[in-house]
Amino acid sequence: MARSGEEEAHVPPPLDAEQRWAHTIAARSTRAHGQRTLVKLLDAAVAEFAAYGWHGARMARLAKRAGTAHGTVYAYFADKDDLLFALEQDVAGEFRASLMKMPDLLPGPEGLEVLKAWTQEACATFRMHAPVLHAISEALNDEEDSQAGRAALRGQRKVLSVFADRIRATGVGRIDPEMAALSIHALIEGSNESMHRNELFVSEEELYIGLAEFVHRSIFGSDQSMADA
Numbered sequence: 001m002a003r004s005g006e007e008e009a010h011v012p013p014p015l016d017a018e019q020r021w022a023h024t025i026a027a028r029s030t031r032a033h034g035q036r037t038l039v040k041l042l043d044a045a046v047a048e049f050a051a052y053g054w055h056g057a058r059m060a061r062l063a064k065r066a067g068t069a070h071g072t073v074y075a076y077f078a079d080k081d082d083l084l085f086a087l088e089q090d091v092a093g094e095f096r097a098s099l100m101k102m103p104d105l106l107p108g109p110e111g112l113e114v115l116k117a118w119t120q121e122a123c124a125t126f127r128m129h130a131p132v133l134h135a136i137s138e139a140l141n142d143e144e145d146s147q148a149g150r151a152a153l154r155g156q157r158k159v160l161s162v163f164a165d166r167i168r169a170t171g172v173g174r175i176d177p178e179m180a181a182l183s184i185h186a187l188i189e190g191s192n193e194s195m196h197r198n199e200l201f202v203s204e205e206e207l208y209i210g211l212a213e214f215v216h217r218s219i220f221g222s223d224q225s226m227a228d229a
Contacts, residue, residue, distance in 0.1 A: 023093065024086040028076055040066040042090075045083055050131035054084070054138035064154060083137055084148040091132040096155045098125040098189070100162045105170050107220045115212040123208045126192040133189075134196055160185055163182070172219055186217055 024112050029035045044065035048057045059080060063070045077083040098121050103114045126133060140149035161183035188211055194200035195207060202210070 006050060016046045018116045021090050023089045027089075028086070034076075035067060037066075037072065038169065039179070041073060041076060041083075042087065045087060046131055049084075049087075049135040054135040055142070057135070059083075067081055081139065081147050084139060084146075088136055088148045088151050091129040092136060092152055095122070095125050095129055095133060096159055098122045102166050104165050104215075105219055107170075111220070112212060112216045115216055116209055119208040119211040119215075122188060123192055123204065123211070127188075127196075127204070130192070130196040134193065137193060156185065167219060170219055175219065180218065183218075187211065187214065199218060209224075 003072075021039055024042060025035050025038055029038050042060070044062050045057075047065055048062045052058070057080060059073050060070045063073045066073075073083070091146065101118060101121070103118055105111065106114065136148055136152050139146040140152055160178070160181045163184055164177040167175065167177040169178050191200060191207060191211065195202070200207075
């Protein structure tokens with residue numbers, strides 16, 4: 001199935017450094033030099049997590065990647081978890097924003113097409129930030145008291161609330177909105193995570209279309225999704 005021009009327009013464009021780390025820059029530095037250093041450190045952190053994951057990432061190696069002294073990292077971040085928390089605020093915040101754009105859920109082929117545009121954007125956003133999102137997932141699973149993990153869970157609750165509201169608004173009474181919301185979130189995040197780890201061998205197009213069809217059929221049934229097939 002070819003992608004339409006309308007679907008392509010839903011894929012978020014790359015952000016420049018100032019936009020990419022807007023929250024962290026505003027929160028942690030007011031001077032131009034410090035802001036430039038922060039961008040270098042945050043970009044280096046993404047590369048470090050991409051190469052070594054949460055457990056293998058090292059602050060000294062990250063500083064070397066950024067071209068700064070080891071101690072410079074600690075002028076901005078208390079420890080590795082604080083650094084991941086900063087990344088979570090910008091990166092995971094963008095992914096959550098894409099999820100919270102879940103459209104009104106409508107039956108029929110038109111409703112399915114709208115869902116495809118939404119899942120395409122969500123998947124594209126995950127791909128852009130996969131190393132950080134994977135590191136957050138590792139920290140959440142393995143650390144008892146992760147600041148980044150707690151922030152991710154707070155954000156997830158907001159997403160689930162939006163999902164549940166959309167499901168509840170359909171008036172379909174045979175499913176529990178909260179359980180359905182949790183299942184949809186887990187599937188979107190888990191399938192994208194599996195693709196990032198090279199455990200799920202499907203194309204990007206197959207993934208977002210499959211996710212949209214799953215959500216639509218789970219709520220409205222296969223007859224509504226395939227009415228014009």
